[in-house]
Amino acid sequence: MSGRPVVEVIDPGIQSTVQAWPGRTGLLAQGYFPSGPMDHLCFRASNVLVGNPPGAPALEIDKIAMSVAFLEDTQIALAGPEGIHARLNDVPVPIWETVRVRPGDVLRTANPGRPGYRLYLAVRGGLDVFEALGSAATSLITGIGGVEGRSLLRGDVLSALPRDPVSARRFPEALRPRFTTEWELEILAGPRSAPDFLTDQDWSELVSLPWRVDLNSDRVGTRLHPHRFRWANGGSIVTGGHPSNVLDDAYPVGGLLANGDVLTILGMDGNTSGGFAVIATVPHCALWKVGQVRPGRDTIRFRAVTYDEATALNRQVDFTIDPGRVQVL
Incomplete structure (x- = not known):
């Protein structure tokens, strides 16, 4: 691992994990489902917005609620349901768009009851975690991948690979998925x-x-x-x-x-x-x-x-x- 500490978990929410796409493919015969993101579309989109490969390790946030602090000057992107609350230092920030963050910035997300259930957070360079059986995806059932094979806890510090910044980007609204009940x-x-x-x-x-x-x-x-x-x-x-x-x-x-x-x-x-x-x-x-x-x-x-x-x-x-x-x- 050669990344630098970038993200510190303040409140992990109900269940937040490090995922990677497409996960552990080709291992069904050995008893492993692939793991990886439940919503592969939003997951890949968040990575594209910060110039990462679409499958790079990023965060999956169940029920959309999470709080993190940033330790480095970097770029992030959120992809998920429209209408969620996403605030950087209590100032609203857009989703489906590249956002610059600086050391000490705090991001808080919440769902005010709008359609949708999972949010994805990508960091420029991709999260730097150990791979297990060829993937960084967290498998909560087998306890491998991501951070010790578990969901994130308060105080966890995540590293990202150092990369030069990219031009800010936005997904056109016409290409964004539609969420419903x-x-x-x-x-x-x-x-x-x-x-x-x-x-x-x-x-x-x-x-x-x-x-x-x-x-x-x-x-x-x-x-x-x-x-x-x-x-x-x-x-x-x-x-x-x-x-x-x-x-x-x-x-x-x-x-x-x-x-x-x-x-x-x-x-x-x-x-x-x-x-x-x-x-x-x-x-x-x-x-x-x-x-x-x-x-x-x-x-x-x-x-x-x-x-x-x-x-x-x-x-x-x-x-x-x-x-x-x-x-x-």
């Missing part, structure tokens, strides 16, 4: 869906009903309110008593897991395998939305897409955070 999430059917597991009517209900996000949701999984499907199969003694039970199988990132009558969208710290049917999968283009739904308040409606549609939407999302799209101020 009623989300539409694209899904791909399967790997275990109709007609082998769900009935056609079950699938119709899945993509037509509003699903309330349960308060007990986190980086492991976003739980939805219970619903009893009819199921095309009746369960078996071999796999278990409920029709959602299967012999242990691998889980994809963003998998919509049927744990009995409770659906759960697997998050970035999810389980790699288990004995429940994955009836649909959230593609890359919609994963950022899962990171912004607010537990206990928001609702989700699912929209089925084809593989080709999902691929096109993936390209569209990646287009919005291309460094060539930002405005130089």
